[in-house]
Amino acid sequence: MDKRRMCPNCRAFITTSDRVCPYCNETVGKRAVEQREPGAILGGFIPHARFTTVIILVINFGLFVATSMYGKEVGEGQALFAFGAKLRLAIVGYHQWWRLVTAGFLHGGIAHILMNSWVLFDLGAQVEEVYGTSRLIVLYFVATVCGFLASTLWLPGLSVGSSAGIFGLIGAMIALGMRHRSALGDHIRSLYTRWAIYGLIFGLLPFFQIDNAAHIGGLAAGFGTGYVAGMPRIGGVAERVWQALAIVCILLTILSFLEMYLWFSRPQ
Numbered sequence: 067m068d069k070r071r072m073c074p075n076c077r078a079f080i081t082t083s084d085r086v087c088p089y090c091n092e093t094v095g096k097r098a099v100e101q102r103e104p105g106a107i108l109g110g111f112i113p114h115a116r117f118t119t120v121i122i123l124v125i126n127f128g129l130f131v132a133t134s135m136y137g138k139e140v141g142e143g144q145a146l147f148a149f150g151a152k153l154r155l156a157i158v159g160y161h162q163w164w165r166l167v168t169a170g171f172l173h174g175g176i177a178h179i180l181m182n183s184w185v186l187f188d189l190g191a192q193v194e195e196v197y198g199t200s201r202l203i204v205l206y207f208v209a210t211v212c213g214f215l216a217s218t219l220w221l222p223g224l225s226v227g228s229s230a231g232i233f234g235l236i237g238a239m240i241a242l243g244m245r246h247r248s249a250l251g252d253h254i255r256s257l258y259t260r261w262a263i264y265g266l267i268f269g270l271l272p273f274f275q276i277d278n279a280a281h282i283g284g285l286a287a288g289f290g291t292g293y294v295a296g297m298p299r300i301g302g303v304a305e306r307v308w309q310a311l312a313i314v315c316i317l318l319t320i321l322s323f324l325e326m327y328l329w330f331s332r333p334q
Contacts, residue, residue, distance in 0.1 A: 118199050119190030122171075122206070123183055126228060129171050130179050146172055146226055150326040152214045152280075154222040162329065164322035166218070170210035172226035182228045186235075193235045196242060198298040200305070200312040202235075207315035208291050209234020209284040216283025229265075230280040234288025236262050241292035 129149060137145035147153060150168025157165050173179035194202045213230025236258050243255025262285055269276035298305060 116191040116194045118194055118202055119187060122190065122228070123187060126171055126173065126179060126183065130173050133172060142174060143224060146174060147224060148330055150322070152217055152225045154218050157218050162325075164325040166211045166214045167207070167319055167322035168326050169214050169226050170228055170231050173228070174226055178227060182232060186228055186232055189232060189235050189239075193238055196297065197238065197292070197295060198308075200308040201292075201295045201298065203312040203315050204308065205234055205238050205288055205291050205295070206231040207319065209237070209288040212287035213280040213282075213284030216286075217277050217280040220279035221277060225277040225280060227277070227280070229277075230284035233262065233265065233281045233284035234291070236265070237285040237288030237290075238292030238295075241289045242297075245293060245296065 133142075133145045133149050136148065139145075140148070147156075149172055150165050151172055152165050152169040156162045173182065190202070190206075193205065197205065210228075210231040213233065214225065217225050217230075239258040240255055240262065243251045243253070243258065245251075246254075266278060266281060266285075269278035269281055295308065298308070
């Protein structure tokens with residue numbers, strides 16, 4: 067794993083073992099993620115475990131199992147709709163705005179969830195390592211909502227998937243490279259810009275039926291939020307604000323799934 071990180075005070079690149087920045091002499095302490103690092107899981111078989119990213123993956127797989135089982139009775143499309151997939155008529159016509167959140171945790175098919183999970187497990191850990199847990203939660207939530215909002219405006223049909231949030235995380239890493247002009251910053255910007263381009267090109271292939279509108283919306287939202295967020299500092303008002311925003315995002319997610327459950331359990 068890369069041992070470099072940025073000083074939250076002067077933005078110079080230092081090592082993860084530095085406790086005092088050699089450039090500005092400010093105390094930097096541990097990274098935000100190290101203060102709550104859960105360590106490896108499965109006896110080290112999965113070495114890059116990050117708690118928040120793993121929780122998102124667990125929710126995704128739990129809902130995938132639930133929709134797959136229900137889909138055997140009513141069909142996959144109806145099951146996804148019942149569990150909160152994005153559909154323009156439901157969102158705009160019936161004001162079910164909670165679908166902008168729930169759709170980001172649903173997947174249509176085993177290939178869909180495995181591909182997204184593979185990317186999210188690696189990328190989520192990287193973003194959480196750089197931005198910290200609070201910013202990761204806000205980034206993922208905002209990108210998911212904005213991605214499916216763009217999808218709602220552009221496409222009327224059913225759409226699901228964590229890729230809107232994933233593209234938001236890619237956008238946040240591009241923003242990181244844009245804000246910090248250096249050799250490493252340029253490398254980060256170039257690397258994740260390629261990720262975004264390859265992903266959008268892949269989404270143009272018609273036989274995959276990929277929702278590129280959600281990808282573009284998530285990418286733009288993640289870039290904007292990441293650019294504003296910056297890297298975490300030690301304490302201070304700004305960090306408490308991001309922690310509060312993360313709590314709000316979690317509560318809105320819970321509320322969205324509660325709305326989904328109430329709608330699902332209501333006689334149709």
